[in-house]
Amino acid sequence: MWFEKSSNEIIKEFNTDRINGLSSREALIRKDKYGPNKLAGKKKKSVLRLLFEQINDVLIYILLAAAVISALLGEVSDAVIIVIVVILNAVIGLIQESRAERALESLKKLSFPKALVKRDGSIQEIASEEVVIGDIVILEAGKYVPCDLRLIETANLKIEESALTGESVPSEKYAENVLEGENISLGDQQNMAFMSTMVTYGRGVGVAVATGMNTEIGKIAKMLDEDEKNLTPLQVKLAQLGKALGFAVLIICVLMFGVAVIQKRDLFEMFLTAISLAVAAVPEGLPAMVTIVLAVGVQRMIKKNAIVRKLPAIETLGSVNIICSDKTGTLTQNKMTVTKFYADGILNDISGLDVKNKVHSALVKDMMLCNDATYSADSKTGDPTEIALLELGAKFDLYKEDENKLHPRANEIPFDSDRKLMTTLNKFGDKYDIITKGAVDNLIKLCNSIYVNDNIVPLTEELKSKIMDASDSMSKDALRVLAAAFKRVDSTEIEIDSMERGLTFVGLVGMIDPPRENVENSIEECRKSGIRTVMITGDHKNTAFAIAKELGIAKDSSQVILGYEFDKLSEEDAEDKIDHLRVFARVSPEHKVKIVKTLKKKGNIVSMTGDGVNDAPSLKTADIGVAMGITGTDVAKDASDMILTDDNFSTIVEAVKEGRNIYNNIRKSIVFLLSCNIGEIIALFIGIVLGWPSILRPIHLLWVNLITDSLPALALGVDPDDPDIMKEKPRNAKEGLFSGKNGALLIGNGILIGIITLSAFYVGTRIYPNSLMHAQTMSFVVLSVSQLFYTLSIRHSEKSMFQVGIFTNKYLIGAIVLGIILQNIVITVPFLASVFKVFRLTLNDWLFVLLLSIIPLIVNETVKILWNRIVKS
Structure with missing residues (x-):
């Protein structure tokens, strides 16, 4: 390491001249050998690549396959509707993420344009790109360091390194402070000056020992470039759901052909029925619903001083149970x-x-x-x-x-x-x-x-x-x-x-450097909500612990560890000790990444906040990276998932609240959609097993899934915030979408909807034995309207619809009313009735189907009352 060698050793090793510097000829030779002193750019993603990433999802593939099959079978309208949903989903995501992946471009901006060097025996001002290994570089107050330097002369030299090391005060630099040991952090290498830091006091002379991507800033650039993309918990769960649904579709199709062979039915008719069941198994509106709900959440977050750069990041905040925060400028004011x-x-x-x-x-x-x-x-x-x-x-x-x-x-x-x-x-x-x-x-x-x-x-x-x-x-x-x-x-x-x-x-x-106002209260609120705050800083151990103790992050010094000490631990020891640790001091960018990765290995959902260049790799490694908007460097912002426009740690707590509510809303929307789809599958499958004619046509299922289901699902997605949301502990990252009551709610209501749909068809065939279309229309209306009423009870798993407030979600009331009106239009307007192959219902028919349709709402509300009484008793 350069800091371990004396200035004379450095001069000799780099074959340079302390007085005259390099010759122009030698500088050209070295530039050809080592390349220009700038950071390598990262190839931008094309619009097509970004678009492909939006549609690269199992659910989307299933929908596109259904569209192709529908078109081949002549159901062009079905195919068109599915394609519109897919395009809408992709475009919304593309717009939100089109500005991402610019971290290396911002790092390049930190390579400042001019540098003073000794060349051919005189001091010359050259572009920083022209600095080469072995150049004698002169530093003055107010100048940025153009590359990594081993200092050989100093006069009261101080360099501001907070963006790189996280230390809150400028570092004093000495020429002959020879250090030994592999555990010397960047902040303690007092005979070194690093690229893109700034001289605040005095002057100095140094030998260029590393340029471009070989500098400490360059190492961070490589870490950002090589870090693989992390999937948020919701993305993982939706991907798993997509695979499960795809598998279910295959099973359904095989079962249908098995039933066809056993019952000696017409194979082409059974193929159409299998397609109907496949359509019923896939919630066509789900991808668009999730994307739109997240987009609406983004707009709500902007009003709360948080800019979300990637849509899924907002729900990730809701599951965060550890917030790793940089000290300087994040928990503190970044001013002495x-x-x-x-x-x-x-x-x-x-x-x-x-x-x-x-x-x-x-x-x-x-x-x-x-x-x-x-x-x-x-x-x-x-x-x-x-x-x-x-x-x-x-x-x-x-x-x-x-x-x-x-x-x-x-x-x-x-x-x-x-x-x-x-x-x-x-x-x-x-x-x-x-x-x-x-x-x-x-x-x-x-x-x-x-x-x-x-x-x-x-x-x-x-x-x-x-x-x-x-x-x-x-x-x-x-x-x-x-x-x-x-x-x-x-x-x-x-x-x-x-x-x-x-x-x-x-x-x-x-x-x-004192704490920010209200940070202590925010940390306490996080603690009560089951969220642990961890301080990660480049500052000295005593300074870090003093701030951590004042803010309530750490209680005693045993909860503090130095970065190099943690780095020396084996993976097993690191995982054993990390639950006790609250403060990491004198850390390097590599240490931060290891800390975040270790926390994630323990099953935690980790948020990392920061503002400096040194924070960028860990921001990208975390489940969600949060950058400061005012004091944050461009590098930190572009490596993050969310930016705080007010640089206030307290805004993170508001973001967590919003994230929790959005996740709950998305989950109840998904439970609603899938329970409705299960109801459709049960109704169709049991009807076929019983040897009945098909109780619903493919276009009926597509209508219910895309129109009648989607509008209430979107309304559920923007349900008002639950005031008690922060009284709950963070959900387990391994917890499925349908854990706890949600699984029972999903299956129970699916069975219930399926039974009342079958009941409507059975009664219809008895009242109108010569009109299959009439019976199909009754089951079609019951399936649709029962799902609309069911949304009122699914808004909260414990509170009744009266406790939540029937009219607190006006969008949902509007969706229910609109859904009933659209359903009525489909069966009453002659042109649409012929397209959907439905029959106009009588007044008595409507009374009967409405009575059936309200059953899921009554059953769910009754179960809540009984459950709450059992729990309280």
Whole structure:
């Protein structure tokens, strides 16, 4: 590893010149050998490929086969209706997902256009694509790092690496900090600079050791490119359902021909009947229903500050039982903020600071004057730590611009990473103040007095002990502690070496990247709902644990582990320990992927939230990746399934609620459709076994499945939210669509619908023995209308339709009314009646079929009442 070697070893290994750099000729040779310094693009999917992915589904294939067979048998109208359903399903999905798979394009944008290099003995500005292995690259504040570098010279160099490592503050860099060991994380490789990170302070020189796809950013690009597509739980279950239905269709056809042979029926007639049963077995409206319900859910989520990029992702949220969250920018605000201070002998929260107290005021003003950052309401530049000090002053209407006018800087000693101090000389009236800020351990050694009660008194060992106790207390809370001191002098004629001697201690400030508002409440709501929150961060262990403890994610340090420690565990040990762990600190992108994969192996449905480039691979690996919309990088957004437009962790909880409700709605729609189809199969099959004529024609079944069933199914799909949904625990990922009561509901109602349909046909043949069409019409109407009434009871498995509210879903009421009207039109309009081969029913016929049709509703409501009484007793 490059960070393990000295700068001289690196210079020798890459055969470069520290002073003159590479020659132009050598640079061309190396570019031809290693290629340009850019990330490889990923081939875009064509519209045809995306369209194929939408229709590549067993259910769709069964529908298309049914359409072809229907067309060959002359039932052109049946075939046309099926094809329309398939096209509608594909187009909706295509529109929603057409912008996906652009992660590598966004990564390419992070390769910034210009770089300063030494070539032919002079400094040249070249396109970053032209940087080659062995180039001597010069870094300055405000510049992006063009490739991975082994630093050979530094001067107070700090680099912002949060997008890559997740660390909330810029990393200090050193040229000769030679490290050894394979467990050194990226954030701890202080003699390395990585592609696409930004220099915030100082300057440096480095040797290009990796370019393009061989950089750390490039490794992430490869991980995104190679990661295979994950199917959501609903997609898996629908695929399984499609296979089961396809198998059922084959079994039905074989049984029908078996019955035909035994009963010596006409084989062609039985072939038509088998096709009828095949049509009955497949819910033609199911794919379109699921797609449309998910699309409607997407629109509802937009109003709740969440953009869903892939339709099935919204239902996945409903089954999530673990949310893995990045710390920086997701759980926290991604900006350093002063939260505590120590001055005038008192340690307190920042809310207790009083600028009327002269010691307090001196502490704030000294921190602002000894500061190189700039801050205003519109912009801020500089080191995040120094910006936090200026924001502290702004809270008390103190601004650096005003203070600089009153107390202009006359001299300075810049910050030095060895001294860990910065000193300025500022004019105060006819005198000057030397102001020093920095690490408390270093600064207190330079002080011989302390500013207390508006007096300067000797700094005794007892007072020193109190200062260090205050510093330790802040450090235990993972605060970054800075101290301030001053000394008054008569003029600017003072030797630099003596400026930082005999100082007067003023006070301390402690800062941290604080949690976002309402995040703690959201995490608690998740906990009550059976959802575990796990923090995954590149930050230091103590800092991560402090935030996790404050938010209620972790209770003790045994729940925290370092990334390299987890990576060293075997698969078995990792799976054994991961249920106890709540915080993963100092992790790399590879560690994050392993964590997510281990959680998934344990049968969890995992959501991963994040905003940085380093989060992208794990966002893609998770069951659902959630990116931040404001602070999130393009890479994170394009690798995700959902984007939060307000960057609020609390929005995830709302998304989970929406996901749970949508899944419930889809499931009851599927149960409704399939129980209706089972009813059709039972009615047809029993009728044939009993030797009756076909009680329903293929076009009757197609009408019921595509029109009468589909509209109520869609209405069920947009059923209003259940207010008690978050009182339920996340469903088991292995749980089937028909687990629990749903299976009994499906089969029981299927049998019930089948029996009343057979009853209608039997009574019709007795009342009208010479009119098969009349009996078929009665069974056709009962099959259709009974399913419409049945929707009222299926809205909730426990609450009665009166508790849910009959008119709370106006779409469903409209679908029922419209369904009955359409059914009446089909049997009363002469042209349609001839197409459907049905008979106009009399008033008595209608009364009879309506009485039969309401039976499933009455039975279901009665069962709910009895069930609730049994449970309560």
